[in-house]
Amino acid sequence: MPHAPPLFQHATIRRERYFFTLYRLFEAALLCLVVFSPVGDLLELPRHPTAAKWLAAGYLLIAVVLFVSGRHSRIRPQVLTGIGIDIWFCTLAMYVMPSLAGGIAMLLLFNVGAAALLLPARYGLIAAACAVAGVVTQYLLGAILGDGQTLRPLAELLMFAVSYLAIAALTGVLGAQMRASEALAEQRGSQAANLAEINELIIRRMRTGVLLVDGEGEIRLANEAALIHLGDAGHGRRSLATCTPELKQRLHQWQRSGSNDATPLQLKPDQPEVLPRFARLLAEGDQVLIFLDDASLASRRAETLTLATLGRFSASLAHEIRNPLAAISYATQLLQESRDIPEADLRLLEIIYQQTHRMNGIVENVLGLARRERAQPEQVDLREFTRAFVADYLETQPPDNASIEAHLPGAPVIAMVDRRQLQQIVTVLVHNALVYGRMPGEPARIGLHVHLDDKGAPLLDVTDRGPGIPEAVAAQLFRPFFTTSSHGTGLGLYIAHEMCEANQSALTYVPVPGGGACFRIRMAGTRAIETR
Template structure:
């Protein structure tokens, strides 16, 4: 079964104008019916052909009702329906003028609205054409009456004025229709832009890391983004009252609305949720909408820590640079004094202490400068097994270990992506710490640099393991904090610099306790890639 066309939910302006046009036509038909079928019609007009007039009025009433129904159900365009209706109006006006006497003024006035309404819907040429047809009907009737009964005919100037009015009305209504269509197109464009902007705003608000709530004057939640929902403890969507969701926030908002000057305090809004710092903003002058920002206090702590570390790093680098010059002079003077032949043993011991402490201070200065002047990483694919063996050999050659043991363990070649300079610096820090602190009292240190063979698809691991006393859990949670140290000879920057260098190379550095005693610092590196030829197919390349 074919579906019946229905009136659109949002009719266009032309459809609305067509509806009122057809409704006015029904009213005209009713007025003509009153004249044709009522005894009062004889007092209003001189009807020459009553039967014909009644037939014309009945047909016009049927046509008017049919056009009114067609405006809802017909698939014809509004302009086509308006053209058909206006042609019928002009034809009926001509027939009414032909069957009556003294009705020219009334019929012409009724026809004026039809011409104007048609010009609003029809194109310019069609509107002017129908206006010209209406002019022709009025002028023809005037000339006809003047020809058969000049004494009862209306002045010709009246018909001319009606004709000019029809044409002027058609032009003005067409211009008005054009402006209406342009305004509608502009309104639709602006509406689409506003809808898009509203969708973008909703998406941005929903994805913001800052929690956002919008509540009304009764503290009913209107908008809640994902971050706020998580900070509130993920309440049920059915709970919309702020007092039911977060009573502390409800009270803080009431206090803020009363005082308008008190700064809200940090609070916890749900079980297992972080502490938040609320901020309130009024969205209207009538206090009907309020915007609540929920900031995670950890973000402020992290930002404050970053600013503190950045400032401290710049200050430390400046101080270290100023210390390095007099330190170099002291070390050079110590070297000159050590070359003296007649120097008591006690003085030699003092010079040795000065020389050792100068080297320690120089190491501190280098750590601080390395923290402040860290270069960008330039990762490349390296064989970390070979790199670890070469590092151990170089470290043994440049650092006398005496009874301490430093060895490397690797099963096969393992490729990883890292900056060799940064990785060398990280291993130097970890090995020095292991040799210094990773030993049992009275025993030599045993440090192993091992490369763990990773299964296919897993990232490679580089471990620095010692057999010392290990690190207590309370201390292990803070060993990567800058300037934190449990040794009176340390700076607390070594492990922090190592972790920063690892992060610059997209690596992770973590501490792992060793069962049975000892410490393990594990570096997880991104896997490396290389192209090598397949022995079976010399022309084929495989990715390893």
């Protein structure tokens, strides 16, 4: 909890100090009025007229000085000095003007209370004790000198003493509460100001554009993200219809029907599309907040939710689909071994087997996406790995009229990667090259190239001689569920990309100038692992 600000910083305390000094000035002026004006003739003459005049004049002068200097001095020293002077002059005034002793003692009661209000409790009680001492001193002087005029009743003395102490205790408690409330209010105000600055900073730095539009359609406020979408049109108070007519039309439609068009909107040609949302600043007000959400971010959030749902669904998918597929595949293989089945039916069984195999591959892709198994990197010689991969692939899945060649360096190329996951990654890339990486009417020609880049990082390229990939399609290759084929799931390249990231590797698409496509896997070498 932050420390309370110093006493002299409180506006309330300064105001109370001002009235205290003003009251002292009134006391001194009243004393001078009694001494110097004909009003004093109505009262008994002072015991020492000359001393009374000098005392009243001096008190008035000091009261003026304290009143003027009180605006710029610290409260505690100024109040301590003022109450000390008050007690001193009041004690002398009660002695030289015994007929006014009761009234002067009564006026001093307010001074003691005001000092206890403005000072800590112990200082207030000390001031009250000094005032009691002053009254007692005046009483003792009268008793010692045997002056009946000066001597006041003892009961009156006791009542003033009790009054001074009681008023000091009471106003001291009130003063402590007042200072605590003032400090708490200032602390809360400071916190509120800080929160306001933080809120303003958050809104200004939000990736979502925020616009405040008044009832006349003028842009009152815009954060940084909104200014990026609006450009120069977002500066100052501009008309929304002039800056972005499409957005103004969406706002008018929302105000009229209450429905919001969910179609993405592009405010500037070089900026991404946004999804505008509208909300009234106040329930009955005419000012409207417009939120400009990046459509690509919303799409990625939707993809994340879809993938999360797909992951939960995959557990039941494994039991509900894989087991029947395995039974169908096994029964089909048994029927194919039978000698009593005609040739035409064997072709139908082959189609059934191929389709069940394809469906099983789709299930495997979904399960691989959901499992997100942790990579276990090891030292892998990419030259030997590629040679063995090509041999195994040709043996288990011989491509029709297609060629798969390995282009290997003379020296071993060592990479830190999970061998099993690298096998899955390369399998996906080779399968895509077999399906999409061929010219119409020609067999696919696939190459696996192992080499090092300029920095010595191991690379494995999977290339083909097909038509290549358009730039617009290449930008979305690794997004989930993106596919250009009616038979694809759009998960193969996404899963391969995720596996590469799990192995601290990178999967990228590299355009080939002479035609074709190249998917490059950049892996971590042994040196990179040692220095990490």
